[in-house]
Amino acid sequence: MAATHAISKPTRHNQWYDEDLTEVNPQIRSLLETYSKVPPERVVPHVNAIRERGFAANPYPCIGHYRFLTLTLLTHPLYDTIRKRLIEDPSTRYLDLGCCFGQDLRELVSEGVPSEQLTGLDIEAPLMELGYEFFLDRETLKSKFLVADIFKGAEQGEPWTSLEKEKADIIHCSAFFHLFPLPDQIRAAKNVARLVRPNGIIVGRQSGSVKPGEVPAIAEGSTSFRHDISSLQSMWDEVGRATDTEWKVSGTLDTVGMIAKKNAVEDENSRRLLFTITRVR
Numbered sequence: 001m002a003a004t005h006a007i008s009k010p011t012r013h014n015q016w017y018d019e020d021l022t023e024v025n026p027q028i029r030s031l032l033e034t035y036s037k038v039p040p041e042r043v044v045p046h047v048n049a050i051r052e053r054g055f056a057a058n059p060y061p062c063i064g065h066y067r068f069l070t071l072t073l074l075t076h077p078l079y080d081t082i083r084k085r086l087i088e089d090p091s092t093r094y095l096d097l098g099c100c101f102g103q104d105l106r107e108l109v110s111e112g113v114p115s116e117q118l119t120g121l122d123i124e125a126p127l128m129e130l131g132y133e134f135f136l137d138r139e140t141l142k143s144k145f146l147v148a149d150i151f152k153g154a155e156q157g158e159p160w161t162s163l164e165k166e167k168a169d170i171i172h173c174s175a176f177f178h179l180f181p182l183p184d185q186i187r188a189a190k191n192v193a194r195l196v197r198p199n200g201i202i203v204g205r206q207s208g209s210v211k212p213g214e215v216p217a218i219a220e221g222s223t224s225f226r227h228d229i230s231s232l233q234s235m236w237d238e239v240g241r242a243t244d245t246e247w248k249v250s251g252t253l254d255t256v257g258m259i260a261k262k263n264a265v266e267d268e269n270s271r272r273l274l275f276t277i278t279r280v281r
């Protein structure tokens with residue numbers, strides 16, 4: 001019998017639509033059980049149903065492959081520092097760029113961070129909307145979710161212009177820059193730079209490489225640039241010159257989460273890149 005997703009899933013996207021899960025990782029299970037109060041036996045069907053609806057709205061690999069179930073910020077070495085700072089200083093602001101369902105933001109809230117200090121931003125309104133149904137918190141969550149295009153920056157007016165005025169101390173931006181070729185990454189980063197308060201940080205995880213350069217991307221004929229720490233620093237030096245700011249990049253490349261066999265997305269040079277980009281001026 002055909003799985004239900006066969007009905008809504010466009011055929012051309014089959015290659016990045018995994019079979020329904022039979023179990024989820026412990027972090028997302030814990031978040032859904034304790035924060036969202038989903039009964040343990042309902043967690044897996046709930047996740048599969050949300051994945052199907054999310055994919056029908058936006059057929060991205062990160063949804064088809066269930067990557068949104070990885071609470072990325074938790075894997076960053078500054079996670080505890082970020083969480084404590086947000087709890088101890090109510091003036092601290094956190095912004096999640098390309099937040100998808102808002103899963104990392106909910107993890108912070110579940111650990112005691114006041115939700116009004118947190119903002120999510122994504123170009124896809126349906127994903128943020130579905131986030132309320134995923135985490136069952138429409139009535140309680142006080143975070144704002146903004147629909148905006150990082151590439152358009154201030155030229156799109158509100159809500160971006162208000163964000164630029166207020167700025168954030170901590171920006172989380174995972175699995176976003178690696179989607180694009182280097183010139184596009186620089187263009188987006190110039191807009192992101194204008195959202196960061198002095199001494200603020202941009203943190204995240206993305207696909208990196210021990211041989212930085214352009215690699216074929218999912219769309220036929222397109223490329224995306226994979227960084228190491230040094231190429232990422234060069235990019236932010238260029239962003240700094242263009243925005244009259246200065247940035248210090250640190251981070252690590254490792255093989256955690258790399259799919260062992262070569263596939264359409266990763267090759268032998270691929271690494272997980274965890275980065276921290278600090279605005280030093």
Ligand SMILES: C[S@@+](CC[C@H](N)C(=O)[O-])C[C@H]1O[C@@H](n2cnc3c(N)ncnc32)[C@H](O)[C@@H]1O
Nearest residue numbers: 062072098100122123124148149150151174175
């Ligand atoms: C690969 S997903 C990563 C989601 C999440 N940050 C994570 O780590 O799992 C990329 C996200 O960026 C969003 N996005 C793509 N282009 C964007 C743009 N130009 N402006 C804002 N968000 C964008 C997508 O809608 C999607 O939610």
